[in-house]
Amino acid sequence: MTQVGSMETGAKAPAEVAKPVMSSQSKTYLASLALLVLVLLAWQFLPPALGVPKFIIPTVTDCLIEMKRMLLQEGLVGHTLSTALYTVLGFAIGSLLGAVIGYLLGMSEFWEKVLSPYILALQIAPKVAFAPLFIMWFGYNAMPKLLVTVLIVFFPVLVNVLQAMRTVDRDLVNLARAYNLSRWGIFMKVEMPSTLPNLMAGLRIASTLAVIGVTVGELVGGNTGLGFLISYGGGQANAAMVFNAIVLLTVIGFLLYTVLVRIEERVLHYLPKAQH
Amino acid sequence: MALEFRSVSKEFTTGTGQNLVAVKDISFRVNEGEFVSVVGPSGCGKSTILSMTAGLYQPTRGEVLVSDEPVSGPNAHVGFMLQKDLLLPWRDIVSNIEFGLEARGVARAERRDRAMAELKRCHLAGFENHFPYQLSGGMRQRAALARTLAIKPEIVLLDEPFSALDAQTKLLLQNSFARTISETGKTTLLITHDLAEAVLMSDRILVLSERPGTVVAEIKVDLPHRDEPLQRRVMPEVSDYAGQIFKHLKLEEKAI
Numbered sequence: 001m002t003q004v005g006s007m008e009t010g011a012k013a014p015a016e017v018a019k020p021v022m023s024s025q026s027k028t029y030l031a032s033l034a035l036l037v038l039v040l041l042a043w044q045f046l047p048p049a050l051g052v053p054k055f056i057i058p059t060v061t062d063c064l065i066e067m068k069r070m071l072l073q074e075g076l077v078g079h080t081l082s083t084a085l086y087t088v089l090g091f092a093i094g095s096l097l098g099a100v101i102g103y104l105l106g107m108s109e110f111w112e113k114v115l116s117p118y119i120l121a122l123q124i125a126p127k128v129a130f131a132p133l134f135i136m137w138f139g140y141n142a143m144p145k146l147l148v149t150v151l152i153v154f155f156p157v158l159v160n161v162l163q164a165m166r167t168v169d170r171d172l173v174n175l176a177r178a179y180n181l182s183r184w185g186i187f188m189k190v191e192m193p194s195t196l197p198n199l200m201a202g203l204r205i206a207s208t209l210a211v212i213g214v215t216v217g218e219l220v221g222g223n224t225g226l227g228f229l230i231s232y233g234g235g236q237a238n239a240a241m242v243f244n245a246i247v248l249l250t251v252i253g254f255l256l257y258t259v260l261v262r263i264e265e266r267v268l269h270y271l272p273k274a275q276h
Numbered sequence: 277m278a279l280e281f282r283s284v285s286k287e288f289t290t291g292t293g294q295n296l297v298a299v300k301d302i303s304f305r306v307n308e309g310e311f312v313s314v315v316g317p318s319g320c321g322k323s324t325i326l327s328m329t330a331g332l333y334q335p336t337r338g339e340v341l342v343s344d345e346p347v348s349g350p351n352a353h354v355g356f357m358l359q360k361d362l363l364l365p366w367r368d369i370v371s372n373i374e375f376g377l378e379a380r381g382v383a384r385a386e387r388r389d390r391a392m393a394e395l396k397r398c399h400l401a402g403f404e405n406h407f408p409y410q411l412s413g414g415m416r417q418r419a420a421l422a423r424t425l426a427i428k429p430e431i432v433l434l435d436e437p438f439s440a441l442d443a444q445t446k447l448l449l450q451n452s453f454a455r456t457i458s459e460t461g462k463t464t465l466l467i468t469h470d471l472a473e474a475v476l477m478s479d480r481i482l483v484l485s486e487r488p489g490t491v492v493a494e495i496k497v498d499l500p501h502r503d504e505p506l507q508r509r510v511m512p513e514v515s516d517y518a519g520q521i522f523k524h525l526k527l528e529e530k531a532i
Contacts, residue, residue, distance in 0.1 A: 175362050178330050178350045179376040179427070189378070193366045270366045272409045 058240040063247075066240035074229065074241075076248075083214055083225040084252050086142065090149025091210035091256065095203055097150065098157030105158075106165025106195075107187070123159065127152040128216040135221040145217020145225070152213040153206040160202030164195035197271065200264040207260050211253035226252075277343040277353060277430035277463055279306040279329060284338035285488075286324050297488035298324040301338070304482055304491060306431075306463055311454075311502060313466040313474035315521060316484030322467040324489075326435050329465065330356045342431060352380065355429030359436040361420040363408040369419050370395060370404035376427040394422035397456060414445040421453060425460065432457065434466045438473065450477060450505045458503035475517040476505035483524040493524040 047057040070076040105112040134144035176186045218227025226245040233241030288296045299321035306312045331350045340347045373391040398418040438446045483493040501507040
């Protein structure tokens with residue numbers, strides 16, 4: 001019994017270490033905020049001072065005025081919601097497909113080897129370049145942008161899952177086998193949970209790409225969404241409209257990313273914090 | 277339950293297509309309740325012996341018998357434990373200990389009861405809801421032992437379970453393992469490269485040669501306190517036994 005006391009030191013309370021981290025965290029927040037203010041100020045005052053015309057670089061206030069006009073006259077809310085919807089939808093479908101196929105290939109070494117050159121080729125191929133093709137095939141509707149998004153989201157998730165399936169600890173699988181777990185049991189209780197960190201990393205990358213997919217789809221064809229507003233604003237030499245659309249696209253991507261990070265923190269709570 | 281190897285050989289085909297003989301013509305018997313250690317140079321096929329006993333793969337020639345029945349696959353009689361604790365990081369300790377019972381039709385409530393009992397036996401009471409990363413190396417190994425014992429195996433296989441631990445933790449854990457194993461009366465096969473550890477913990481020691489591994493000596497450890505390695509440790513005979521093993525391993529010839 002004596003050894004219990006001596007080894008309890010191994011189970012540290014994380015609260016003690018957390019304090020200095022908090023203060024350094026607030027310091028970085030403050031610095032980030034200061035930088036933002038600085039950039040906004042430069043954006044507002046530098047272009048007029050250098051004589052750059054408004055249709056090249058509109059100032060912050062120009063953009064805000066244009067934002068209000070877009071809200072009232074261009075149906076900005078509808079465009080934004082449409083883009084957000086297709087981003088989330090494309091992300092969900094693409095990552096689901098990527099994960100499922102990643103796990104299937106991860107369980108079959110044969111098919112993985114057979115398919116790996118094609119996966120690599122497709123992964124390298126610029127997915128956004130498929131957009132015009134999809135428009136030719138499906139017409140000017142929501143399908144092309146959804147497909148581009150699914151395609152662009154698919155690969156990072158697939159590759160991450162596949163990589164993780166390959167590196168699952170063999171001893172852990174053997175232990176599960178020795179405990180008479182079925183193939184499905186091994187997958188559900190060992191392989192799937194083992195790959196979660198990689199899956200989450202893949203989803204994070206995919207979330208940033210989803211916005212790109214939708215934007216390109218909307219740029220190339222269609223009459224809804226922030227991507228459409230970019231090409232529309234570009235055609236009218238309305239730089240403020242383009243700026244605003246870009247900002248809103250970034251916000252959508254940022255929100256999706258943030259949600260994923262939150263989920264990841266929940267799901268991967270068992271990892272020591274230093275590894276995050 | 278007894279464990280027996282009858283002229284067992286195991287060959288592997290390497291990636292380059294060559295045949296690699298891991299162990300060759302190994303025969304030994306571990307009687308019920310006996311603690312036997314296998315020592316040998318690295319790469320002598322110690323872990324192959326373990327995997328064949330656990331039923332993870334079959335011998336190329338010969339037979340592995342558990343209580344006189346050939347081992348044909350993973351079975352409920354054998355529990356094994358490695359140098360790595362193999363705790364699932366996403367599960368708390370008590371769920372980790374339950375892991376082995378889940379595919380064996382043990383009801384949920386009984387699983388929890390058995391896991392809690394093993395947890396106490398391995399001196400981990402109070403840590404059931406901790407996650408593996410919150411525990412020290414020694415505690416994690418004890419959790420792994422608890423998981424191994426929870427399935428109530430007749431035979432326990434230990435593959436260098438202490439070799440990743442620091443020197444003091446190792447001594448304490450050897451003592452605690454030895455006591456637990458002697459209390460439960462399990463037949464035990466310990467695979468180790470630590471000569472002192474083999475002498476301190478075993479009834480009998482098998483010395484393996486370099487690859488292809490084969491039994492070159494069998495040493496009976498005629499000392500008291502098998503359940504108390506810390507007491508055996510101070511006996512003068514221990515170094516004699518270690519010296520015997522040392523000779524059989526022909527380590528002097530290799531020293532440059």
